[in-house]
Amino acid sequence: TYVVTENCIRCKYTDCVEVCPVDCFYEGPNFLVIHPDECIDCGLCEPECPADAILHEDDLSDAQQPYVELNAELAEVWPNITERKAPLDDAEDWNGKEDKLKYLER
Ligand code: SF4
Ligand code: F3S
Numbered sequence: 001t002y003v004v005t006e007n008c009i010r011c012k013y014t015d016c017v018e019v020c021p022v023d024c025f026y027e028g029p030n031f032l033v034i035h036p037d038e039c040i041d042c043g044l045c046e047p048e049c050p051a052d053a054i055l056h057e058d059d060l061s062d063a064q065q066p067y068v069e070l071n072a073e074l075a076e077v078w079p080n081i082t083e084r085k086a087p088l089d090d091a092e093d094w095n096g097k098e099d100k101l102k103y104l105e106r
Contacts, residue, residue: 001034001036001039001041001056001057001071002034002039002041002043002045002046002054002055002056002057003034003036003054003055003056003057003060003064003067003068003071004016004025004031004032004033004034004053004054004067004071005053005054005055005060005064005067006053006064006067006100006101007051007052007053007095007096007100008031008032008049008051008053008054009030009031009094009100009101009103009104010030010088010090010091010094010097010100010103011050011051011053011087011088011091011094011095012027012030012031012032012087012088012091013049013050013051013087013091014027014032014081014084014085014087015048015049015050015084016032016045016048016049016054017032017045017081017082017083017084018048018082018083018084019044019045019048020042020044020045020082021040021042021044022038022039022040023038023080023082024038024039024075025045025080025081025082026074026075026078026079026080026081027078027079027080027081028074028078028104028105028106029105029106030088030103030104030105031074031104031105032081033070033071033074033075033078034054034071034075035071035072035075035076036068036071036072036075038075041056043056050095051095051096066101074106
């Protein structure tokens, strides 16, 4: 499965949701996640993210491993999103910043 990782936080560009053939993105206040049981591993979303936040689970660094569980957990409680919307304010400023997990809103 593919996984949304830290650099999505406070950016949420949402380009990814437009290309997903099975509509398996779920939206929180400042982050999106992929439902691991619904993702068909097509890989279409990965190059769409301006923040390079989407990776295959096999390509995650050790530091990114917690995002596997985080995607699974939050995809169960957040609503589905299938249409692109405007990125968050200051998305460009936050793109590439480190240690954004503490800003994750649930
Ligand atoms: Fe959707 Fe394909 Fe991305 Fe999985 S890899 S989230 S199925 S676009
Ligand atoms: Fe997040 Fe990238 Fe999608 S920033 S909302 S994973 S396009």
